[in-house]
Amino acid sequence: xDSSSIPVLSALWLGILTSVNPCPLASNIAAVSFxxxxxxQTSSVFASGLLYTLGRVTGYTVLGILVTSSLLNVPQTAHFxxxxxxxxxxxxxxxxxxxxxxxxxxxxxxxxxxxxxxxRLNNLGIMGSFPLGVLFALSFxxxxxxxxxxxxxxxSLNHNSPILFPSVYGAGTGLPVxxxxxxxxxxxxxxxxxxxxxxxxxxxxxxxxxxxxxxxxIYYVLTHIFYLQIx
Numbered sequence: 001x002d003s004s005s006i007p008v009l010s011a012l013w014l015g016i017l018t019s020v021n022p023c024p025l026a027s028n029i030a031a032v033s034f035x036x037x038x039x040x041q042t043s044s045v046f047a048s049g050l051l052y053t054l055g056r057v058t059g060y061t062v063l064g065i066l067v068t069s070s071l072l073n074v075p076q077t078a079h080f081x082x083x084x085x086x087x088x089x090x091x092x093x094x095x096x097x098x099x100x101x102x103x104x105x106x107x108x109x110x111x112x113x114x115x116x117x118x119x120r121l122n123n124l125g126i127m128g129s130f131p132l133g134v135l136f137a138l139s140f141x142x143x144x145x146x147x148x149x150x151x152x153x154x155x156s157l158n159h160n161s162p163i164l165f166p167s168v169y170g171a172g173t174g175l176p177v178x179x180x181x182x183x184x185x186x187x188x189x190x191x192x193x194x195x196x197x198x199x200x201x202x203x204x205x206x207x208x209x210x211x212x213x214x215x216x217x218i219y220y221v222l223t224h225i226f227y228l229q230i231x
Contacts, residue, residue: 007155011165014147014155015060015172017209020202023141028177048129049181053174055133057167060148063138064166067149068156085158090220093213096150099143100210137170151213 018024072078081088098104124131140148148169156165176198222228 007159008164008168011152011155011168012172013209014152015169016175017172017202017205018144018147018169019173019176020198021141021143021206022199022202024136024144024173025176025198025202027136027139027141028180044126046178046181048126049178051126051129052133052136052181053171053177055130055135056137056174056177057133057170058130059134059137060170060173061163061166063148064153064156064169065162067153068162068166071157072160072162081157085154086220086224089154089158090217090224092150092154093217093220095217096146097210097213097217099146099150100206100213133174137173 019028071081095104152165152169156162159165219230223230
């Protein structure tokens, strides 16, 4: 595997990990089910899920552009990040890893989503799936906020890429959504069992990813803050 593709795959993995986290996953299933409840054709159901995913990609991409570009376009900030990004990245990875392991908690208040807004979007039919995806992308849970702002944004800054990484991250958040859209489209009745299996997989992948984040973070701290030669 080309080493240049590793950061992109990391962004994709962060998106998948975000989407299968219980809070965003439950929101995704609720949103897709809500927007599809009056659709009876398989093609329409899949199109609705695809538009919802595209909406999430758009929401994360626009937010990533705004945050990353605003930081990189300030000369003092850009110079500071170019000089100190590796020193900054180590502690951020450690804190994010601790959060993923459940050893560190914080509260985050994102955008709210009301039933009134959902009702208006539902009246749009299939086309309402796109703005619904945008809104849910911006409705951060603590876990999605930690992964997006604590891992994805530093990754974008480190590679000076305000568009690619948020877009790939958004696509990653949409993959499990499409899986459930297909399940609903083909009438899989035992959707609860599928949800429970995904939740179990999420638990172990989150723990493993958290441990990897901490190890990489410690490596960055030792090599870029304490300037130790590890390898």
